[in-house]
Amino acid sequence: MAGVIRGPTRLSEGRPAAATAATRVWLPPALLPTVLSFAAILLLWVVAAGIAQNPRLMPGPGLVMERLAEGWASGDLQHHLMATLARVAAAFLLAMSIGTAIGILMGRSLLADRLGQPWLLLFLNMPALVVIILAYIWIGLVEAAAIFAVAINKIPNVAVTVREGAKALDPDLAQMARVFRLGRGTVLRHVVLPQLYPYIAAAARSGLALVWKIVLVVELLGRSSGIGFKLGLFFQFFDVASILAYALAFIAIVQLIEWGILQPLDRAANRWRR
Amino acid sequence: MAPLLELELDQKTFPAAGEAPARRVLANIHLTLEPGARVALLGPSGGGKTTLLNLVAGLDADYAGRLTTAEPCRIGYVFQEARLLAWRSVRDNLRLVAGAGAEDAVERLIVEVGLQDAARTYASRLSLGMARRAAIARALVIEPELLVLDEPFVSLDPATAMRLRLLLLDALDRRRTAMLFVTHELGEAVMLAERIIVLAGEPGRLQGSFAVALGPAERRDPERVDAERRALLPRVTAAMGESAAIRSRTAC
Numbered sequence: 001m002a003g004v005i006r007g008p009t010r011l012s013e014g015r016p017a018a019a020t021a022a023t024r025v026w027l028p029p030a031l032l033p034t035v036l037s038f039a040a041i042l043l044l045w046v047v048a049a050g051i052a053q054n055p056r057l058m059p060g061p062g063l064v065m066e067r068l069a070e071g072w073a074s075g076d077l078q079h080h081l082m083a084t085l086a087r088v089a090a091a092f093l094l095a096m097s098i099g100t101a102i103g104i105l106m107g108r109s110l111l112a113d114r115l116g117q118p119w120l121l122l123f124l125n126m127p128a129l130v131v132i133i134l135a136y137i138w139i140g141l142v143e144a145a146a147i148f149a150v151a152i153n154k155i156p157n158v159a160v161t162v163r164e165g166a167k168a169l170d171p172d173l174a175q176m177a178r179v180f181r182l183g184r185g186t187v188l189r190h191v192v193l194p195q196l197y198p199y200i201a202a203a204a205r206s207g208l209a210l211v212w213k214i215v216l217v218v219e220l221l222g223r224s225s226g227i228g229f230k231l232g233l234f235f236q237f238f239d240v241a242s243i244l245a246y247a248l249a250f251i252a253i254v255q256l257i258e259w260g261i262l263q264p265l266d267r268a269a270n271r272w273r274r
Numbered sequence: 275m276a277p278l279l280e281l282e283l284d285q286k287t288f289p290a291a292g293e294a295p296a297r298r299v300l301a302n303i304h305l306t307l308e309p310g311a312r313v314a315l316l317g318p319s320g321g322g323k324t325t326l327l328n329l330v331a332g333l334d335a336d337y338a339g340r341l342t343t344a345e346p347c348r349i350g351y352v353f354q355e356a357r358l359l360a361w362r363s364v365r366d367n368l369r370l371v372a373g374a375g376a377e378d379a380v381e382r383l384i385v386e387v388g389l390q391d392a393a394r395t396y397a398s399r400l401s402l403g404m405a406r407r408a409a410i411a412r413a414l415v416i417e418p419e420l421l422v423l424d425e426p427f428v429s430l431d432p433a434t435a436m437r438l439r440l441l442l443l444d445a446l447d448r449r450r451t452a453m454l455f456v457t458h459e460l461g462e463a464v465m466l467a468e469r470i471i472v473l474a475g476e477p478g479r480l481q482g483s484f485a486v487a488l489g490p491a492e493r494r495d496p497e498r499v500d501a502e503r504r505a506l507l508p509r510v511t512a513a514m515g516e517s518a519a520i521r522s523r524t525a526c
Contacts, residue, residue, distance in 0.1 A: 172357050179331050179351040180371040180416065190370055194361040272361040272396040 059241035067245035076230075077249055083225040085253065087143075088212045091150035095207060098151065099158025100200060104192070106159065107166020116159070123156040128214050136222045146218045153214050158203040165199030166192075197269050204262065212254060276344055278419055278452050281305045281330055283339035285477065286322070298477040299325050300337075305471070305480070307420065309344075312446065312453045314467035316460060316510065322478035323456045324354075324424055330454060331422050350413030350451075352423040356405035358397035364408045365393045372415045383411040387441060403434040407441070414445055421446070421453045427462065439465055440494065447490055460510055464503045465493050472513040482513035 027035070042061065049060035071077030106113045132149045139145035169192065177187045193200075219228025227250050234242045286300040299322040307313060307330075317323050328334040329341065331349050358367050368380045384393050387407040392400065400408060406426055413421055423442075427435040443466060446453060457463050463470045464486050472481040484506055492498040 172353070172355065173359070175328075175333055176351070176353065176357040179333055179349055180412075181348075182370065186370060190359060190362060190366075194359070272398050 057240060063241045064244045067241045068249060071245060080226050080230050081249060081253060084215055084227040087147055087215045091147045092207060092211045094151040095154035095158055096204060099155040100162050102159040103162025104166045107163040120156050128153045132218055132221060141222045146223055149218055150211055150214045154207050154211055158207060161199050161203040162196060165196040169195055201266060277306045278309045278344050278347060279307045280342045283337060286325060286337040301477040301479055303480050307452050310450045310452050312468045314455045314457055314463035314470045315473055316457060316463050316470055317473035319458055321473055323473055327422055327424055327456055347420060348416055348418045350416055350418035350421045352409050352413045352426045354424045356409040358405060358408055360398035363394050363396055364389055367397055367408060368412050368415045371412055379415055383415045387411040403430055406438060410442060418451055421451050423455045425456055443493060461499060461503045465499045472510060474514045
C-alpha cells in the first residue's frame, strides 16, 4: 500500500527514536496499531493456552499451526477449502445478480415496491436455518439445494440495499439518456450501474461475510465436503486444534479475497471521483 | 418545404404538488421550426422556457396539444448543467451517444470543441467551461436535425461564455442543423439566432417574433451585435410586458 513513509522523519527532525525507528523498519505508521492489535490477539491466545494447560480443549498457536501444516500436506485442507469457496462463489454471484435485479425493479417501480415489500419482510426475518432445512427437505440433499438456500438468505439484503440506490438515480441523466435515444443495455451499463455501484459494493461487502458463514452451516447439515463438513467431523472428535486450524485458514482466504479482489475492484470503480 | 417540427400547444399545466396549487405554465403556443432555422427563445427566468424545450424535445408528453416532427428528427440536447456521465471519459461520453461506427465523428468533434487534450479525462474532472464544450460536442456528434440548448452559457465568466458562443456559431455554420436556443440575454440571442421569439406572461405565451438581420461575419463583430441588440431592445421589452425584472435583465 503506502510503502515507506518518509514524511514523518522530515516533520519530526528534532524528535528522537520513535519516528526514526518506525521509518527504519519500513512500516507505515498507519499500520502500527493494526500490527500491535494482531500481536495482542496472539499474546492473549498464548497466555490462555498456558493457563488452561489442556491442549485438547485450548490448544496453543503451535499445535494449531501443526494441524494446519498436516492438513495442507495431505491435501485435505485445500480440497475442502476449494469446495467451500466454490459454493461461496456460486451463492454469492446468484444472490448479487438476483438481489440487484429485484432492488432495481423495486426502486424504480412503486407497484413493484409495494408488491415486493411483504416478501422482503418475510425473507429478511426468516432464520437462515429454517431456509436451509426446508431447502434440503423439499429439494433434497443436493448441491443445488445448498447453494439455493444460501442465496435465498442473502437476496433480501442485497435487494434492500440496491433499492435505496435505485430510488436515488439521477432523473436528469435519465432524461439525457432518453433524448439521445440510448439503448436499454447501454443505459444499464453506463448510466444506471455506475450510479448504483456504491450500493452494490456495500451489499457485496456485507454479502460475502454473510454468505460464507451460512455456507458453513449448509455444509455442516447436508454436504460431505467443505470446511463446514470438516468442522462437524472435528466437533464429533472434540478436535479443537483442527477446528481452529481450518477456521483460521478460511479467515485468511476471505481476507485475501478482500485485499486481492474487492479492494482493487473498488479502487478501479472509484477512479473517476475527484 | 415541410417544417422540421411543429408544436401546437393548447396548454401545459403542472399538477398541484403539496401546498402548491396546480399551475398553468404555457398556453396557446404555436411553434414551427424549418430545417436549418436558428431560433432563440427569450424570456424571464421561471417563465416556462425549459418546459417548452422539453415538450419540443419529446421529453414531456403530459400536455394538451400536438407535436409533429419530420423523419428523421434527431435532437441534440445541451442541458443547462452539462449532464455528462461523470464516470466516463469525454471520449466515451461522445461514443456512447454516437453509437458504433462513429469513431471518426467523435474524434473530429473533440478537436472541433478544443478538447483534444482532455479526451481521456473523466467528465467529473472537467471545469464548467470544458464540461459545456463536451456537452455541445455530444449534442453535435449524433448529427442532429435539431440542436436544442437550454441557457448553456450561464454562470460562466464573460470571456469563456463568449468563446463558447463563437464555437457554437462556427459549429452551426459548418452544418445545416436547426437550432432552438433558450436564453434570457438579448445580446446572446442576437448573436446566435436568425429569429427571436419571446415567451412571457402567466401562463406563458409567445409574445412576438423578431428577425435578426445579421450576416455570418457581422455576428462575430461585437459592435454590430450590440447595435442590433439596442435596435431590438424596445420592441422586445414591450413584448415581454410589464415585468420590471425582465426589463432590467435584458437591458444590461
